[in-house]
Amino acid sequence: MSAQSLLRRSAWYISVSLLLSIALADSPVLFGQDSKPARRDSTASEESLPAAESSPLDEPLRLAMNAREKFRTIQDYSCTFIKQERINGKLLPEEYISMKARTRPFSVYLKWQKPHEGREVIYVDGRHDGKIMVHSTGVEKLVGGTVALDPRGEMAMESSRHNITEAGIGNLIDQLISRWESQKKFGQTKVELKDNATVDGRSCWCVKTTHPNDPRQYPYHRARIFFDKAHGLPIRMEAYDWPQRGSPPDGELVEVYTYRDLKFNTSLTSLDFSVENPKYNFGRF
Numbered sequence: 438m439s440a441q442s443l444l445r446r447s448a449w450y451i452s453v454s455l456l457l458s459i460a461l462a463d464s465p466v467l468f469g470q471d472s473k474p475a476r477r478d479s480t481a482s483e484e485s486l487p488a489a490e491s492s493p494l495d496e497p498l499r500l501a502m503n504a505r506e507k508f509r510t511i512q513d514y515s516c517t518f519i520k521q522e523r524i525n526g527k528l529l530p531e532e533y534i535s536m537k538a539r540t541r542p543f544s545v546y547l548k549w550q551k552p553h554e555g556r557e558v559i560y561v562d563g564r565h566d567g568k569i570m571v572h573s574t575g576v577e578k579l580v581g582g583t584v585a586l587d588p589r590g591e592m593a594m595e596s597s598r599h600n601i602t603e604a605g606i607g608n609l610i611d612q613l614i615s616r617w618e619s620q621k622k623f624g625q626t627k628v629e630l631k632d633n634a635t636v637d638g639r640s641c642w643c644v645k646t647t648h649p650n651d652p653r654q655y656p657y658h659r660a661r662i663f664f665d666k667a668h669g670l671p672i673r674m675e676a677y678d679w680p681q682r683g684s685p686p687d688g689e690l691v692e693v694y695t696y697r698d699l700k701f702n703t704s705l706t707s708l709d710f711s712v713e714n715p716k717y718n719f720g721r722f
Contacts, residue, residue, distance in 0.1 A: 493628035494621045497644045500664050501613045507669045508607050513539040513705040518547070519695040522598045523678075528690060529596065536696075537709050538605045544710040545604050548717075557717055560588065560601045561710050569593060569601055570712050572719040583712060583719045598692055606696060609671055613662060617646075625649050636673045637697055640666045650679050658688040672696045 518536040522529055533550040543562040549555065555574040568585035571593075586593045588600040603612075620626045627647040634643035641663040648655035658680065663673040673695045677688035712719040 492621045492624070494617045494626055494646075496630055497628060497646070497662070498614065498617050498621070500642060500644065500669070501610055501617065501671075504610050504664065504670050505614065508540075508610055511540065511701050513537070513703060514606070514699055514701045515703060515705070516699045517550070517697040519697060520693070521690070522596075522692045523690065524596060524598065537705055539705050539710065540607060543602075543605075545601055546710050547601075555718065557719060558601065559710055559712060559719075560604075562602075570719065572712075572717070606670055609674065609694075613671065616656070620646075620648070620655070623654060625651075626655075634663055636663045636665070636695065639672070641672070642666065652679070657691060668699075668701075670696075670699075672699070 515535075515537045518534045519531060520534070521531045530552060532552065535548045535550060537546040538544065542564075545558075545560045547556075547558040549557075553574065557572040559570040565585055567588070569588045570583060571586055572583045588602055594600060602608075617626075625648065629643075629645040629647075631643040631645075634641045644662045644664070645659065646662075647659040648657065650658070657676040657678065659677050661673075661675040662671050664670065665672045673693070675693045676691045678684070678691050680686055680688045708714050
């Protein structure tokens with residue numbers, strides 16, 4: 438064999454050896470082992486991840502999240518707002534209030550039907566130095582007329598558990614989501630969900646939550662939230678205190694709020710939230 442032929446054959450052996458080495462290095466299959474391809478690391482990582490734990494609060498949170506999405510389509514609404522609260526241990530009478538609300542800027546107009554008939558309150562985010570404008574009736578009007586009050590001040594909070602900046606359906610939805618997400622972490626909330634509840638003749642889902650006696654983590658012993666099936670928004674909330682000696686077994690009522698006769702996107706304007714509205718009865722400052 439000539440020297441040239443030997444060189445060509447040597448080059449061929451070297452090329453084949455290099456190709457085999459590269460192929461073996463890249464292949465996941467090793468001789469003498471199972472010929473099945475090895476799993477990718479990413480697949481193994483995914484399989485090792487624990488499944489998300491379910492919670493009794495998952496369905497209430499789904500209802501609240503859906504309500505938040507629905508509320509994002511609402512620019513304004515009007516309704517009859519009915520509230521009853523326990524202040525300093527005393528359950529006050531029910532209050533019936535005509536309510537107008539706007540989402541941007543957050544604005545609220547309230548006019549009492551009973552008791553305190555004729556009382557009016559206006560709050561607009563970013564106006565009146567953050568104060569609420571209050572028009573009272575009777576002797577209070579003669580003495581004070583229209584006054585500007587700190588919404589979190591003693592006078593404004595004298596007969597209410599919540600200030601006006603927390604009012605309305607949008608705030609209620611946000612509070613429910615925040616509260617339930619926090620409670621979900623503790624895993625102590627008992628939940629009952631009923632799909633055949635009614636409020637003012639309207640078909641609702643009712644979410645009942647019951648909590649352990651721990652006021653640091655839970656604002657109430659139990660609560661009931663009613664979501665209207667027609668539009669998915671919460672229209673009633675009831676909250677009860679922890680049972681005490683002499684109280685009902687499920688605790689005394691702390692607060693209850695109902696939104697009745699809701700009307701959405703009725704094209705409310707800035708005049709609906711102004712003391713200058715000629716249909717309102719705001720007096721002198």
